[in-house]
Each structure stands twice: as structure tokens, then as C-alpha cells.
Amino acid sequence: MAGSAEYTGVDFYEMDGLLSEEERAVRDTVRAWVDEQLMPVIGPCYIEGRFPKQLIPGMAELGLFGANLPEEYGCAGLNNVAYGLIMQELERGDSGIRSFASVQGALVMYPIYQFGSDEQKKHWLPRLASGQDIGCFGLTEPDFGSNPGGMITTARETKDGWVLNGVKMWITNGSQATVAIIWAKTGDVDDPSSIRGFIVPANTSGYTGKDQKGKLSLRASDTSEIHLQDVHLPKDAILPKSGGLKSPLMCLTQARYGIAWGGVGAAMACYDEARRYAANRIMFGRPIGQTQIQQERLANMLTEITKAQLLVLQLGRLKDLGKATPSRVSLAKRNNVNMACDIAREARRLLGANGILIEYHSMRHLANLESVYTYEGTHDMHSLILGQEITGLAAY
Amino acid sequence: LKIAVCLRRVPDTTAKIVIGSSGTSIDETGIKFVPNPYDEYAVEAAIALKEQAGAGETVVVGLGGDTVQETLRTALAMGVDRAVHLQGAPSADGLENARVIADHLRAGAYDVILFGKLAVDDYGQQTGAMVAELLELPCATAITRLAVADGRASVEREVEGGVENASCALPAVFTCDKGLNNPRLPSLKGIMAAKKKPLDITPVSLAAGGVTIVSLALPPERAAGRIVGEGAAAVPALMQLLTAEAKVI
Numbered sequence: 001m002a003g004s005a006e007y008t009g010v011d012f013y014e015m016d017g018l019l020s021e022e023e024r025a026v027r028d029t030v031r032a033w034v035d036e037q038l039m040p041v042i043g044p045c046y047i048e049g050r051f052p053k054q055l056i057p058g059m060a061e062l063g064l065f066g067a068n069l070p071e072e073y074g075c076a077g078l079n080n081v082a083y084g085l086i087m088q089e090l091e092r093g094d095s096g097i098r099s100f101a102s103v104q105g106a107l108v109m110y111p112i113y114q115f116g117s118d119e120q121k122k123h124w125l126p127r128l129a130s131g132q133d134i135g136c137f138g139l140t141e142p143d144f145g146s147n148p149g150g151m152i153t154t155a156r157e158t159k160d161g162w163v164l165n166g167v168k169m170w171i172t173n174g175s176q177a178t179v180a181i182i183w184a185k186t187g188d189v190d191d192p193s194s195i196r197g198f199i200v201p202a203n204t205s206g207y208t209g210k211d212q213k214g215k216l217s218l219r220a221s222d223t224s225e226i227h228l229q230d231v232h233l234p235k236d237a238i239l240p241k242s243g244g245l246k247s248p249l250m251c252l253t254q255a256r257y258g259i260a261w262g263g264v265g266a267a268m269a270c271y272d273e274a275r276r277y278a279a280n281r282i283m284f285g286r287p288i289g290q291t292q293i294q295q296e297r298l299a300n301m302l303t304e305i306t307k308a309q310l311l312v313l314q315l316g317r318l319k320d321l322g323k324a325t326p327s328r329v330s331l332a333k334r335n336n337v338n339m340a341c342d343i344a345r346e347a348r349r350l351l352g353a354n355g356i357l358i359e360y361h362s363m364r365h366l367a368n369l370e371s372v373y374t375y376e377g378t379h380d381m382h383s384l385i386l387g388q389e390i391t392g393l394a395a396y
Numbered sequence: 397l398k399i400a401v402c403l404r405r406v407p408d409t410t411a412k413i414v415i416g417s418s419g420t421s422i423d424e425t426g427i428k429f430v431p432n433p434y435d436e437y438a439v440e441a442a443i444a445l446k447e448q449a450g451a452g453e454t455v456v457v458g459l460g461g462d463t464v465q466e467t468l469r470t471a472l473a474m475g476v477d478r479a480v481h482l483q484g485a486p487s488a489d490g491l492e493n494a495r496v497i498a499d500h501l502r503a504g505a506y507d508v509i510l511f512g513k514l515a516v517d518d519y520g521q522q523t524g525a526m527v528a529e530l531l532e533l534p535c536a537t538a539i540t541r542l543a544v545a546d547g548r549a550s551v552e553r554e555v556e557g558g559v560e561n562a563s564c565a566l567p568a569v570f571t572c573d574k575g576l577n578n579p580r581l582p583s584l585k586g587i588m589a590a591k592k593k594p595l596d597i598t599p600v601s602l603a604a605g606g607v608t609i610v611s612l613a614l615p616p617e618r619a620a621g622r623i624v625g626e627g628a629a630a631v632p633a634l635m636q637l638l639t640a641e642a643k644v645i
Contacts, residue, residue, distance in 0.1 A: 006410045014426075021466055025473060025587045032581050063584030076584035086584075282623070 007035065007092070010268045012306045018313060019081065026067075026082040030089035033062055038093040043358045045220040051096065051176070052220065060131030064090070064101050066109035073113070073125035080324075081316035084261035088312075091262030092269045095368035096221030098262045103172045104128060106254035108135030111181050111197055115239035115247055120199060124179070136177035136209070138168035138200075138226050139248045145170070146381050146396070148183075149192035149245045153228065155184035155238075162238065164198060164206075164231040170375070174209040174224025178202050181239075182228065183248050197239035197247055206231040217371040253326045256333040256376050257319060261312050263336030264305065266369055270340075270347035270362040271301040277351050277360075288350070297350055301343045308336045327389040334382035341369045397452035397544065399442040400506045401476065402497055402527070404458065405429040405467040406517040413614065420609040431467050434512025437572040440579040441542055442510055443475040449544070452507075453477050457500060459486055459493055465595060472590035473582030479595040489605025494526035496600045502531060506567055508549065513538040513571040528569035536562055540575040 009031070016024060037055055045052045059065065068083035069075035078086075083105075091098035109128050112120055127133040144150045153166025164184055174180070180200045187194030200207060206229045211222055239247075275298060278289030288294050315332050318324045344366035348355040355363055373379050384396045407413060408428040416423040431439070442454045456471040458464040459482040468479040482500055486493050501509060509531075511524030521537075528535030540559075541552035550563040551570060582590070624633045638645045 008408075008410050016428075021469065022587055022591065025470065025582060025590075026584055029473075029581045029584065029587065036581075061583060062581060067584050071585070071588070076588055078584060078588070082584075 007031070007269070007272055009092075010271060010302065010305050010309075012302055013310070015309050015313065019085075023079070023082045023085060026078060027085040027089060029062065030064070030086050031092070033058070034089055034093040038090075038097060042094050042097075042220060042364075046094070046096075046364055047219075047358055049215070049219045051100065051222050053176070055097075056131045056134070059101065060129065063129075064105075065129050065131065066105040066113075066125065068105070069109055069113050069125065069129075073121060074129040075109075075125070079316075080257070080319040081313065084258060084312055084316045087258035087261040088265035088268075091265035093265075094220050094364065095262065095266060095372050096218045098258070098265070099172050099218065099221050099372075102255045102258050102262075103137055104135055106258055107137035107251050108179070108181050110254045111137075111239060111242065111247070111251050112199065114250065115197055115242040116199075117236070117240050119236070120239070124199065128179075133178045134173055134176055136171050136173040136180045136224070136226070137251065138171055138174075138180050138182040139252075140168060140170045142167060142169045146378060148248065149195070151183065151185060151192075151195070152189050153182070153184040154189065155186045155196060155198060157186065158232075161235045162198065162233045164200065164228045164233065166228050168226040168228070170212070171209070171224045171226050173222055174226050175211045175222050177209065180207070180209075180226065181251075182226075184228075192245045193243070195243075195245050195248065197242040198233060198237050199239065200228075200231060200233060200237065204231050204233065217367045219367075249326070252376055253324075253329050256329050257315070257324060259372060259376055260315065260329065260332035260336045263333075263340035263369075263372070264308050264312060266365045266372075267301070267305050267308065267336075267340040267343040270344045270365050271298070271305055273361055274298060274301065274347035274350045277354070281352070294350055297346050301346065304339045304343060308339050311335060327385055330377065330382040330385040330389075333377065334379055334386070337369065337372050338379055341366070341373055344369050397445060397449040397508065398504070398506045399445055399452065399454045399508045399510065400501055400504060401435070401438045401442045401454065401456045401471065401510045402458070402523070403435045403439065403456050403464075403467060403471055404432045404512070404515045405460065405464055406432045406515055409433075409516065415612050415614065419611050421612065429463065429467065431470050432512050432515045432517075434514060434516070434572055434574070436512075436579040437574065437576045438510035438512050438570075439471045439474055439476060440577045441570075441572055442508070443580070444577065445508065445542070445544055446477075455480060455504070455506075457482065457497065459484065459497060459600070461485065468595060469590045470582060472593045472595070473586040474580055475586060476593075478593055481595060481597045482600045483597050484600040484602050487602045487605045487607070488609045489603075489607035490520050490522035491526055492602045492605035494523050494530055496602055497523065498527045498530035500598065500600070501527065508544065508566060509533070509569045511569070511571045513573045524569055524571035531567075531569070534564035534568040535570070536564065536568070537571045538573040539570050540573050542570060542572075542576065 041052050063076040067076040067078045071077040112124050139148050141151050156163045182198045182200045185194045186196050208227045209224045211224050278294050281288045347362035388394045408430045411427045414423040446452045446454050454476045456476045457480045458468045514521040536551045539551040543550050553560045624630050
């Protein structure tokens, strides 16, 4: 593929020296996997609007799902920097593949780990780590995106269990998932404190997942609508330690953390492609890299990538210390995804007409990143979260 | 089945090589080092042989400074059982390196000893065969297939225009070529487990040997290519240059 030959990453500030040997080894293993397994298929998958399902067993074997969860559940037990590096490298390949891993790890395995009973953890976590089960996370609804507390999906307690009703939308992996974490209100629909999480096997009667068609972004990822119509669940389907809107938001903080790293990966892919292209593309008898306008583009890209790398590395170190507060994570998600959007767009422009072809990667990243900019807390919502952090005043 | 793999670290093939101030070695600053790619075939072969045998031990052996330990841990992360670091500065004379490695392997009662067919930095292609000679063991170089059964090994080697089949009794030494297998990536759990696997450090002293590196030089820079045109219209001009200027047709 045109842009991916000998991808070596970007390390202008000798950041490798700030990583441990294991962290570098994890990064290198995922980078090699992306080169060998993902890059050859991502173009066709994207064009055909198809998630490369055949890669799931290999991803599981490497240990990419829930890699920062403990070994006793079949996970790799990595620290948060190594976990972030996985997300970075996956998103260097494609945001849709990173999304798949984010959902499986941060939005399905994490809530079971954090809010689940011992039985739930022992049953589900090894199955999800090994890719035997594929999960999805049902929080967003057609009319409740940035305001998930307004959800109208309900869970009503019966004498022998629960009955769920509602519609969830924009659910990554929704149609192929074998198990869903569904968030629903157990009390009044005006009461966000009654939100609880439920483990819903996808083969439960009344549960249907249907792909949303016509996407111009994240085309190598399944995005689905989930309908819950009188879905009867046993009593132990509830995540016992979940309670209130805070629980799903804690999951989102995990996922957003990975996305902040992912933005760096997508940006590095675009920069790498642009840099090579600028060196080789001859126009007016010289490489376009010898023109000031492209040099400024490349200088801006390298600067922003380097800043974003330092940002997520420190955030990862803070997370290992339990200090990655939601607003700190918001800052990194907001900055790094916005940065990646800008770089993808500039890279695509530098590539000229060739840049609109699938053989090059920047426009695919650009289109993907518009979703990443919008999901897991829109860019604007993260502005408001930071605004509230600064002023103490909520504007939402 | 007891299997030894000898492993070296080499600069990443994409690294930009700069010759150090001594003029006889490269400047390692900022260079990423990786396991020698041919040695990775050897590591994979060792792990696969043990998996097939269902029992045994795989040991990876590396000669060099302390930096070689990271490379050894890569092999441990792939699945090798334990590592030995022969701690000392390698000699420019391949025979001296081979002596130290052979001395270590001699007491190990290994059934199979594997090397890469060459290291991609210095292209010496000596160590494996020399170790075999020093240990008085049979040796097949640049193998592309390896099967072990009933105390014997059968191998394939790609020779000019065909394939050579050979077999020998174990113990024996083999050097591995591309095509032998597809080395696995270290899994994340493997990377974490590697930290807990034994890595023994054995200081060794090497004789200077009979070889001295006089100087290193980078290959001359190639002139940039010329684009004479595009598509069929460019063919006459290209033919003209290939016959008249390059004189290759």
C-alpha cells in the first residue's frame, strides 16, 4: 500500500526513552500485527463497509482485549501506558478496529470487572478476553446522545428478574455482539440515579441488533441500532455494583483515555504518509517537500503529534497512580482527536488528487476521525466539561 | 527434546546507519535494535519443535553486552523457556565468538542447536557452522524445512534451481533461512511472562582473534532516478536510454 511501507512511527523527542522495555515491546508487537494483518485488508474492508471479522481470533491471541485488566481473568495485566500504546497502534491502522478493541475492553469488560459480581467476572471476562464472546455497550439512544441521563430505556423488576424495553443507537459491534451491556432506568424516567447496567446475551428473546447503513465514516466497523422489546432477564443479569449515571460515565472515561492515544496513532499514520509523499512526489521539477507550503504543513503536524504524545504519556502515568480524573481525560480526548482531524485533513491535501484514493490512508483516517470527534463525548461536550472544571459552573 | 537457539541483535533494517567516530563500528545512538530476522526463524522453529514434541526445553543464548538482554527477552516473550546471556564484547573474528558459544553449549546436552543463517548487519555467516565444527556435530546451513523424529532430523535446503533433502542424526546444528516458518509475534501475556522467566548471566572472555576491522564505509549514494515520461509514450525514450546510455539491452 502506498503509504504504509516501512512505517516507523514518530518519535521526535526520544519518547521511547520514557517507555519501559515492556511498553516498547507491547507497542512493537501491535505495530507488527497491524502491518502484517490489518494493513493488507483495511482498504477493501473500508470500501465494502465490512468489519474484518477474521482478525478477531488473532487479536484475542495477542491479548488485545481488556489488556489492562488482571491476569486472573485471562487478561494481560498491562499498565495503562502499555494499554494506551495498543490503542495508538490499532488506530494507526484504522479507527474502526481501535473502536472494536475499545468497546470490548473499556466498555464491556471494564464494567463487568468494575461493577460485576464475582460470578459475572469469572464467567464473562475470560470469554471476552479470548474473543469467544463479542460485546457491545448500549448507552446512547436516538434522542439522548450528549445527554445520556435523559435515557428512556427502562428495566422493570419482576418477581423472578427484569424486563427491559427501549432503543439504543450508534452501538459499535451491536449487530455482531453476542453480549450487550445495556444501561436502563430501574426507576422513574426522570431519575438518572436509577440507571443500572445489565448483561444481556444477544440471543435473548426480544433483543435485536441491526446495522445502521449509509455511513461515510468508520466503514470498517459495525454500528448498530439495538431494539429491546420485553427482554426478560434473570435477577442476576444486573451489574450489582452499578448505580446512577456515574457508572456508564466511568466506562466512558476508560474508553476516552484509549481514544486520546488512538488519536496520536491516526495522526502519526497521516503524517508518515504525508512525509513520504512529500519526499517522492515531483512537481515543477522538485519534490513537493521542497516547497515552503508543504514544509509548514509537515512542521505543524510534527509539532502537534509531539505535544499530543507527551500529553497522553503523562496522562497514562497519572492513570496508573489513580489520578486520571475525568476532566484530565476530557482534555486529552478533546485535544488529541481534534489534532488528529486537523492532521488527517492537511495530509490529505498534501497528497493532492492521490489523497482521495483508498490506496492512501489519510482520507480514510479523516473520515473516521469525524466519528471519533463526535463519539465518546463530542468535542463540544469536552469543552463544556473543561469549562465546568475551570469555572465550577455547568453550562450543560 | 532440548533445543538451543543462538540469538543476536541487529539494527532495525529501516535504521539510518552512521559510522562511529572510531571508524570501525557504527554509532548506536538513536538506533532501534531488533532480533536478527533469521534468528527469529530459529526461535520459531525451536518453539514449534518443542510444541510438537510435547515436552522438552528451549533455551536462547546471546553473546554481547548487556543490551542483548532485551533481545533475549523478546525470544522469551515469543515462548522460549529460559535465556543465557554470555556477557562479553564479541570479537571481530567469528571463530572467537563461536568458541565461546560452543564452550557454553558443550555441557548443555542439546539435541538441536539453531542459528539464523546470517546476521543482517555484518553478513558473517560463520558462527553456526563454526560452532558445529567445534562441537564436532553435523551441520546443515540455510534450511527451509526441519522435521525431527526418532533421534534424527530431516531438512530441506534451497539450492540453485532446486531443493536438497538431507538428514542427519541428532544432536546437530542448523542455520535457518527465510521460508522455514512464519515467526509468531510475542503476545502481550508473553511479554509480561518474559520478565519472570530465568535469564542467567555468564561472563565470558574472548580472545582478540586474527581479524581486525580496518575501517567501515557507507555505500556510495545512488543518484536519483530519472522519469522519462509516462505510459506507452515513454517507451521509445526508455529503450533509447537502456540501449545507448545504460547499455543493458
